[in-house]
Structure formats: structure tokens, C-alpha cells
């Protein structure tokens with residue numbers, strides 16, 4: 001449903017992705033782990049059209065979207081929620097959500113209601129400028145904004161970064177509710193939280209996918225335990 005084959009990408013002369021093959025089935029939630037600098041963010045930026053691939057393919061529903069500009073990739077059904085929680089700080093929560101629906105203005109009101117059901121904390125803050133929200137609320141808004149376009153594939157870059165455990169719990173509960181409604185690729189350092197919601201886990205190392213398995217399979221792996229699950 002969503003796949004890359006031999007995907008290579010990077011910056012100027014630096015090749016970061018050195019042939020990434022991944023394949024997500026419709027409705028699957030796949031977590032991507034990897035050490036700092038492995039290329040996870042570069043992968044998300046490449047599939048969402050923010051970086052041009054050096055080579056290889058990206059397919060969404062059989063359509064080759066590799067190398068398309070970000071707005072065309074978004075229109076093809078892929079939403080990217082970047083690491084830095086890009087909300088428009090001076091616009092209200094409602095206006096941020098409405099902007100996420102630019103491709104589907106007719107279902108905007110209904111979709112805002114769905115997002116408030118998913119993230120109830122945003123309901124009391126609809127009229128508030130997004131820049132005055134807490135970090136966790138901004139992350140919820142960034143995810144909700146991505147979902148407003150009703151994407152087929154949602155790619156999320158470290159949604160738990162820097163957030164308190166309670167808020168991380170709320171965000172992962174929302175991801176669990178979205179499971180099987182759409183296809184999700186989740187880059188996450190919080191391996192424990194990721195293992196709980198993921199159907200499958202991939203590990204990236206130096207620009208390649210080096211391991212893939214169910215959370216149960218990988219949780220038994222000594223190296224994974226050591227590197228991501230805090231030993232024991």
C-alpha cells in the first residue's frame with residue numbers, strides 16, 4: 001500500500017539513505033527505531049517530498065510519488081507531522097485545524113469534531129492562539145492538523161519528544177484509536193510506548209532497514225533490549 005524500494009537520499013554530497021526498502025500494508029501501524037543519525041528524519045522528509053530522492057522509488061496505492069513536491073505528495077494522501085510541531089503560533093487552534101483541511105473544505109466541520117473527540121484537551125482551547133498551547137497540546141494539534149486532510153498514510157516524527165509521561169500516554173492512546181483506520185509510520189525514540197501500539201517494528205541503522213519484526217519478536221532480541229528497552 002505504501003512502500004519504498006532502494007530509496008536513496010541525503011543532503012548535497014552526503015548520502016544518508018543508502019537503499020531503504022520498506023512496505024506497509026493498509027491500516028498497519030509501523031514503528032521505526034534507530035540510533036541518532038541513522039536517517040529516520042531524512043526518510044520521513046524524503047517520502048513526504050521535502051527532500052528529493054537521489055534514487056529508488058516511493059509508492060502510495062500503486063502510484064509513484066517519489067520526487068513529487070510536498071504539496072503534491074500531500075494531495076496524493078500522505079500527511080507528515082514533523083519533529084518540530086509546526087503549528088501556526090499566532091493562529092487559533094480552530095484556524096490551524098481548518099488549514100489542515102485545505103484539500104477537503106466540505107468536510108471541515110465534521111472533521112474538526114472528529115479531532116476534538118480524539119484530542120479532547122483541544123476543545124477548551126479552540127479560540128486560543130496555537131503558540132500559547134503547552135508542548136503536548138501543540139503536538140496534539142500538529143497531529144490533528146495532519147489528519148484533517150484525511151490522509152491514507154500518516155508519518156510522524158518523534159511525537160513524544162520532550163513531553164511529560166501523561167501527555168505521551170494521551171498521544172499514544174490517540175494513535176491506538178487511529179490504528180487500522182489509516183496507515184501510520186511512526187518514528188519514535190520511546191521504544192516502550194512504540195512497542196505497545198505498533199503492529200510491526202523496523203530498525204534503521206546507517207541509512208538502511210536492518211531489522212523488522214512484531215514487537216513481541218523484537219522485544220526478545222538481546223540487542224534491541226539493550227539498545228532500546230533499557231536492558232533486562
Ligand code: ATP
Pocket residue numbers: 011014016034035036037038039040041042043
Ligand atoms: P535523530 O534521532 O538524531 O533525529 P535521525 O535518524 O532522524 O536521527 P537524520 O536526522 O535523518 O537522523 O540525520 C541523518 C544524517 O544526516 C546525520 O548524519 C545528520 O547529521 C545528517 N543531516 C541531517 N540534516 C542535515 C542537513 N540539513 N544538512 C546536512 N546533513 C544533515
